[in-house]
Amino acid sequence: MHYWSPSLDVDHEFEKLVNRMHPPRVTIDHITDKTSTLIKVDSANKRGSLLEVVQVLTDLNLLIKRAYISSDGGWFMDVFHVTDQYGNKLSENNVADRIQQSLGPRGCSFRSLRGSVGVQHSSENTTIELTGRDRPGLLSEIFAVLTDLKCNVVGSEIWTHNSRMASIVYITDDESGLPIDNPDRLAKIKHLLLSVLKGDLDRRGAQTAVSVESTHTQRRLHQLMYADRDYDTDEYDIVSDEPGGHKPVVTVENCVEKDYTVVNLRCVDRPKLLFDTVCTLTDMQYVVFHATIIAEGHEALQEFYIRHTDGCPISSEAERQRVIHCLEAAVKRRVSKGLRLELCGEDRVGLLSDVTRIFRENGLSVTRAEVTTRGSTAVNTFYVIDSSGNQVKSETIEAVRNAIGESVLKVNEDEALTCSTSSRQRQTGGFSLGNLFRNRSERFLYNLGLIRSCSEVA
Numbered sequence: 035m036h037y038w039s040p041s042l043d044v045d046h047e048f049e050k051l052v053n054r055m056h057p058p059r060v061t062i063d064h065i066t067d068k069t070s071t072l073i074k075v076d077s078a079n080k081r082g083s084l085l086e087v088v089q090v091l092t093d094l095n096l097l098i099k100r101a102y103i104s105s106d107g108g109w110f111m112d113v114f115h116v117t118d119q120y121g122n123k124l125s126e127n128n129v130a131d132r133i134q135q136s137l138g139p140r141g142c143s144f145r146s147l148r149g150s151v152g153v154q155h156s157s158e159n160t161t162i163e164l165t166g167r168d169r170p171g172l173l174s175e176i177f178a179v180l181t182d183l184k185c186n187v188v189g190s191e192i193w194t195h196n197s198r199m200a201s202i203v204y205i206t207d208d209e210s211g212l213p214i215d216n217p218d219r220l221a222k223i224k225h226l227l228l229s230v231l232k233g234d235l236d237r238r239g240a241q242t243a244v245s246v247e248s249t250h251t252q253r254r255l256h257q258l259m260y261a262d263r264d265y266d267t268d269e270y271d272i273v274s275d276e277p278g279g280h281k282p283v284v285t286v287e288n289c290v291e292k293d294y295t296v297v298n299l300r301c302v303d304r305p306k307l308l309f310d311t312v313c314t315l316t317d318m319q320y321v322v323f324h325a326t327i328i329a330e331g332h333e334a335l336q337e338f339y340i341r342h343t344d345g346c347p348i349s350s351e352a353e354r355q356r357v358i359h360c361l362e363a364a365v366k367r368r369v370s371k372g373l374r375l376e377l378c379g380e381d382r383v384g385l386l387s388d389v390t391r392i393f394r395e396n397g398l399s400v401t402r403a404e405v406t407t408r409g410s411t412a413v414n415t416f417y418v419i420d421s422s423g424n425q426v427k428s429e430t431i432e433a434v435r436n437a438i439g440e441s442v443l444k445v446n447e448d449e450a451l452t453c454s455t456s457s458r459q460r461q462t463g464g465f466s467l468g469n470l471f472r473n474r475s476e477r478f479l480y481n482l483g484l485i486r487s488c489s490e491v492a
Contacts, residue, residue: 166231
């Protein structure tokens with residue numbers, strides 16, 4: 035049965051009935067393990083159960099040190115050894131209730147993430163989803179368009195990988211502070227953003243569509259990048275490993291005796307790693323029947339016993355290679371490349387347009403970003419590299435800090451020193467690739483009629 039078959043709604047209603055009859059049961063064990071808290075989840079088995087549980091644990095900022103997963107048959111049983119983000123056992127007594135409440139109402143939450151790219155609404159803001167080819171200055175162009183269209187960005191997350199970009203941007207009307215729901219205005223926003231995304235370099239093309247469901251931001255980013263085939267490479271893509279040269283190692287073999295495909299992943303451990311890999315297996319229409327996760331040191335080991343949703347193990351070399359490439363992409367998407375800059379200050383309309391313009395004018399390219407608004411305060415994190423792909427020079431950092439304001443921009447000084455030393459060794463005179471892209475971006479925005487001069491955008 036195809037994942038989006040006509041019988042999906044009937045199956046979904048039946049699974050909701052089963053879930054009401056046999057709701058998830060969550061138990062917490064603080065005694066068995068001296069260094070971590072055990073979270074045990076038992077429930078009726080349904081497609082997506084593992085992703086739901088891992089997503090809830092990830093949203094609670096819990097680190098999964100070990101996990102033992104079994105969902106073969108009609109029952110789903112998981113055991114997770116978790117700590118808080120500081121490596122300590124959990125101290126909150128209500129964590130079981132919080133997990134159980136999160137699992138109960140969600141049902142098959144991943145099914146609501148239909149479509150690819152578009153605009154949707156919530157009670158507080160309008161959500162814009164974007165995918166396209168990454169290039170220096172792209173983020174600056176996007177925020178400049180939104181500012182010109184009287185949109186206030188209240189939150190955003192941007193990922194880049196293999197020369198592709200995916201972003202989810204939450205906006206409100208800058209005058210009323212309410213979501214934007216006027217169809218003509220939304221159509222104009224999408225049209226102009228699509229023009230920016232396509233530019234003159236996107237050979238694969240950007241996409242736009244309208245979605246009516248709410249989403250989980252990072253879950254949706256995985257879907258957008260997977261749909262955009264960021265796991266593919268061509269002569270235009272720049273492929274890089276994790277920091278330090280540690281490339282994820284993925285093996286895929288069939289277990290003939292049990293009729294499973296066994297997937298093994300070994301890579302540097304980091305927060306949310308299991309969430310990222312389970313998202314990808316789910317998007318590829320695989321079901322995890324058994325799994326063992328070990329992440330107690332610098333390295334993480336993950337072993338999955340999977341079948342396709344049609345009940346078959348992997349049957350071809352091409353499919354095996356695709357699983358390998360997609361899991362490698364899942365590991366790398368969230369890896370932050372570049373120098374971390376933290377911006378904290380009074381929020382205002384156009385702030386992100388100004389900040390990213392300053393980045394562009396100083397030859398910086400954003401590889402990842404997290405934008406949040408807490409009350410009247412903007413709390414933003416950017417990872418930046420030189421537009422030519424090199425690390426950032428110390429004089430560039432100082433220029434950016436002077437333009438933005440040292441009181442609101444924080445830089446990791448150890449990283450800055452390393453970047454400065456490396457860049458001086460590679461420094462050459464004359465031609466600046468950053469200026470080339472910057473001028474191209476300015477001309478493009480001029481053609482759209484959105485700016486008079488980059489130096490005048492305020």
